[in-house]
Amino acid sequence: MSRGTPGLSKLTPLFLMLAWGGCQTRTIAPPPTPAKAIPLQLSIKGAPGPDRGRIILDVVDGPSRVELLHSGKAHASVGGTTASVQYGHSRTICVTPCVADLPHGPHKLKFTLSANERRQGEAFVNIDAKESAYRYALGMKKNNAWKGWVGWPTAVFGVALGVSGIGTGIKKEKTGYIVGGALIGAGLTALGAWLISDSASVVQPGSGVQWHLDKNPVRGPVDVQ
Numbered sequence: 001m002s003r004g005t006p007g008l009s010k011l012t013p014l015f016l017m018l019a020w021g022g023c024q025t026r027t028i029a030p031p032p033t034p035a036k037a038i039p040l041q042l043s044i045k046g047a048p049g050p051d052r053g054r055i056i057l058d059v060v061d062g063p064s065r066v067e068l069l070h071s072g073k074a075h076a077s078v079g080g081t082t083a084s085v086q087y088g089h090s091r092t093i094c095v096t097p098c099v100a101d102l103p104h105g106p107h108k109l110k111f112t113l114s115a116n117e118r119r120q121g122e123a124f125v126n127i128d129a130k131e132s133a134y135r136y137a138l139g140m141k142k143n144n145a146w147k148g149w150v151g152w153p154t155a156v157f158g159v160a161l162g163v164s165g166i167g168t169g170i171k172k173e174k175t176g177y178i179v180g181g182a183l184i185g186a187g188l189t190a191l192g193a194w195l196i197s198d199s200a201s202v203v204q205p206g207s208g209v210q211w212h213l214d215k216n217p218v219r220g221p222v223d224v225q
Helices: 004-022 145-172 175-197
Strands: 025-027 052-059 064-078 081-095 098-103 105-113 120-127 132-137 140-142 201-204 207-212
Touching: 052 105, 052 120, 064 098, 081 098, 098 105, 120 132, 120 207, 145 175
Parallel strands: 025 201, 052 132
Antiparallel strands: 052 098, 064 081, 064 105, 105 120, 132 207, 140 201
């Protein structure tokens, strides 16, 4: 056991560094901004109601549910004590590609890909008297925490196995124990270290573009540029 302690203690800073890196959330660049083209299959009729504006919504990744998000803060006073409570709710307005008539002003929308509901994104649009369009490219979220849970035991076991094998080989004067312990221990330790270092969560924000439509808007389908 006395032989194993120095080996483990020397590797502790490395494991701590890998663990710190693996516990972080890494944000990557959003996908390219979609092209300004409205879906070819949409048929737009009528006009929006009073104090409402019309917006065409499309998600380049495929049909997606669109929810209108509302949030606010409520205040209540009881016995001289005032409490504030944050609240929020959502309402599904359509499935892209679609047309929505919304009150003038800024609105927060949530897009959920119909084919994979884990692909979601949120964006703000601004509604005014002019007809506009908004195209959105979904980002992604990837949770690699399981790699950390697997990586730590694998790395520790690799170090322990390597130290034990080498110690046994030296004690019994058997080269096979030394070589085997070193190779297997190093392999498991390297695998564990890689899993730990790659256990960071990855977040990619989505990207979108809104524009006012002219008399002859460009119609798709158009891929992301």
